[in-house]
Amino acid sequence: MTQNAQSHPSEPVLRTRNITLKFGAIQVLSDISFDIMPNEILAIIGPNGAGKTSVLNCLSGFYRPQQGSILYKNKDLTKLPSHRIAELGVGRTFQQIELFSGLSALDNLLAGRHIRMKMGLLWGAIYFGKTRNEELKHRRAVEEIIDLLEMQPIRHAHAGVLPYGLRKRVELGRALALDPEVLLLDESMAGMNVEEKEDMARYILDVHDLKKIPLVLIEHDMGLVMDISDRVIVLEYGRKIAEGTPDEVKSNKKVIEAYLGS
Amino acid sequence: MYLPCGTFNESYRLDSAIVRTKAHVAWCLAGLVFCLLLLFSGSTYLIHFATLTAITIISALGLQVLTGYAGQFSIAHAAFMAVGAYTSAILTYHGVPLYLSLPAAAVVAGVVGLIFGLPSLRIKGFYLLMATFAAQFIIMYIITHWQGLTKGEFGHPAPTAIQDERAYFILVMVCLVAFTIATKNILRSKAGRAFVAINNNDLAAELMGISLYRYKLLAFFISCLYAGFAGGLYAHFYRMVMPEAFSLHSSMWFLGYLLVGGLGSVPGTYFGVILIMGLNEGLTNGFAVLINIYPEVTRFLAPFRQVVFGLVVILFLIYEPRGLANSWEKLKKYLHLWPYPYWP
Numbered sequence A: 001m002t003q004n005a006q007s008h009p010s011e012p013v014l015r016t017r018n019i020t021l022k023f024g025a026i027q028v029l030s031d032i033s034f035d036i037m038p039n040e041i042l043a044i045i046g047p048n049g050a051g052k053t054s055v056l057n058c059l060s061g062f063y064r065p066q067q068g069s070i071l072y073k074n075k076d077l078t079k080l081p082s083h084r085i086a087e088l089g090v091g092r093t094f095q096q097i098e099l100f101s102g103l104s105a106l107d108n109l110l111a112g113r114h115i116r117m118k119m120g121l122l123w124g125a126i127y128f129g130k131t132r133n134e135e136l137k138h139r140r141a142v143e144e145i146i147d148l149l150e151m152q153p154i155r156h157a158h159a160g161v162l163p164y165g166l167r168k169r170v171e172l173g174r175a176l177a178l179d180p181e182v183l184l185l186d187e188s189m190a191g192m193n194v195e196e197k198e199d200m201a202r203y204i205l206d207v208h209d210l211k212k213i214p215l216v217l218i219e220h221d222m223g224l225v226m227d228i229s230d231r232v233i234v235l236e237y238g239r240k241i242a243e244g245t246p247d248e249v250k251s252n253k254k255v256i257e258a259y260l261g262s
Numbered sequence B: 001m002y003l004p005c006g007t008f009n010e011s012y013r014l015d016s017a018i019v020r021t022k023a024h025v026a027w028c029l030a031g032l033v034f035c036l037l038l039l040f041s042g043s044t045y046l047i048h049f050a051t052l053t054a055i056t057i058i059s060a061l062g063l064q065v066l067t068g069y070a071g072q073f074s075i076a077h078a079a080f081m082a083v084g085a086y087t088s089a090i091l092t093y094h095g096v097p098l099y100l101s102l103p104a105a106a107v108v109a110g111v112v113g114l115i116f117g118l119p120s121l122r123i124k125g126f127y128l129l130m131a132t133f134a135a136q137f138i139i140m141y142i143i144t145h146w147q148g149l150t151k152g153e154f155g156h157p158a159p160t161a162i163q164d165e166r167a168y169f170i171l172v173m174v175c176l177v178a179f180t181i182a183t184k185n186i187l188r189s190k191a192g193r194a195f196v197a198i199n200n201n202d203l204a205a206e207l208m209g210i211s212l213y214r215y216k217l218l219a220f221f222i223s224c225l226y227a228g229f230a231g232g233l234y235a236h237f238y239r240m241v242m243p244e245a246f247s248l249h250s251s252m253w254f255l256g257y258l259l260v261g262g263l264g265s266v267p268g269t270y271f272g273v274i275l276i277m278g279l280n281e282g283l284t285n286g287f288a289v290l291i292n293i294y295p296e297v298t299r300f301l302a303p304f305r306q307v308v309f310g311l312v313v314i315l316f317l318i319y320e321p322r323g324l325a326n327s328w329e330k331l332k333k334y335l336h337l338w339p340y341p342y343w344p
């Protein structure tokens, strides 16, 4: 995992520098800089349309910022295609769930292991010896995630027909299947009732304890954010207006204004 | 997931096995017995028909990988078959043995497929269908006009050392089994999972680390590999290749087999090809008999054969859009509860 980072605990895992993103005349992000530290839970908060999802989209290569750089493992992510960024160990979930809805939950997770699979096509077509062992190895890895997220009953259910909360969970599982070294979670708990939210928060904390990787989460529920995160970044109109521990952010004037004003 | 009574998943290995239930074993045995019966029946007509059907299934399995698994449409499948057919015919004509010419046919068709698969990186769905439409015409234009190589419209001889049709039938059946197993295996491999992921949600697939570029082209390559191999088998079956055997019409029928059989399903591919080819053969024979009895009426009705086919596909699209494979699943569920829920 992040051995490199663990040997220098103060070194950021990922550095975002002066990101500016425009769509035509719309300025979506202005001069955003922040670091992701090893093994932290970093929350990004802000009113609707502040640009939170856009930040994650820049990190995963789905949006291309006009200026700025995102340094991770000595590479600038703004210049890499999305699938290469995933290969470097950046996993994510989506605000609008993006599952492989025609596949079972299990197959969604197995598809998530893509970058960890090695056997080429020819071996795959033969499915014998090495290939079978590889498939079984990945199956075992995926079953561990299924146990962790308590998805046993829905293992073979079609992902597309599952209720909302469970689809969110399958999506988290699929991101975990990638064995991510940084995990980006876009509103994992939005649209859930209190009980479901608490479950999801518990899963996220379990994942964090087990994997010891930095988590970046976008969340609207302030109570929850302040409870589980180590550090908080506040965005408003595409600008970073505050950054710090939950307590620092809570007492920040600009933040209070942004939230009361919106 | 539906499993019959008495079948237990005791390990991950069992859960991901292909031949899983007693019924699967029974189907394999039934297939074997059927082939043996055909061989001992000594009916050249039946053996011919079965060989042709099996070759068509191999080719259709290839399109299944491209369209059923990876979700990329192609209406040039017969043209890719033609590339394989001509490659193998020309090679054997110059003395290359069949066991080398067939793999060569597959690879050459695969590479041609790779080239014509390039538009898939830019366009999807209906637009891709139109782009492959162009591939069909370009390939067939080259084949009919490059007379120095292909001997043009008069056809190119495709000699083979296997003269006995029963021996050829066995060869084709062995190939069919191999390609069927490969198609099933691909689905649980890295590439197969990538194909299905792209088909389901290309955005998510890319953000899970799947290179769309690489896997779309790979799907075209594999699909045309099957087509090329089947094309080679087809050429040596008739010992002659003619361009008109690989028309746009037959390319469309390959999509028809998948639609009727069920996209993405290997048994569905079998169902689709057997149903449509069987229907065609039945209608042809029926008309041949009728024309002696009611020549006038039959001559009037003859053009309606095409109408019958069109109707079959339309009815499937309306009533069973997921194909015969889905009807089969429903039938299994029904039989599972009939007449008692627990049947050995």
Ligand SMILES: Nc1ncnc2c1ncn2[C@@H]1O[C@H](COP(=O)(O)OP(=O)(O)OP(=O)(O)O)[C@@H](O)[C@H]1O
Residues within 6 Å of the ligand: A023, A026, A028, A046, A047, A048, A049, A050, A051, A052, A053, A054, A055, A095
């Ligand atoms: N592809 C795009 N094209 C044009 N404008 C965009 C695009 N993506 C985002 N935007 C704009 O950028 C702004 C920020 O959007 P973003 O989705 O990042 O907000 P958010 O903070 O995630 O909001 P929410 O809390 O509603 O999810 C919005 O005004 C949105 O309209």
Ligand SMILES: [Mg+2]
Residues within 6 Å of the ligand: A052, A053, A054, A095
């Ligand atoms: Mg958002």
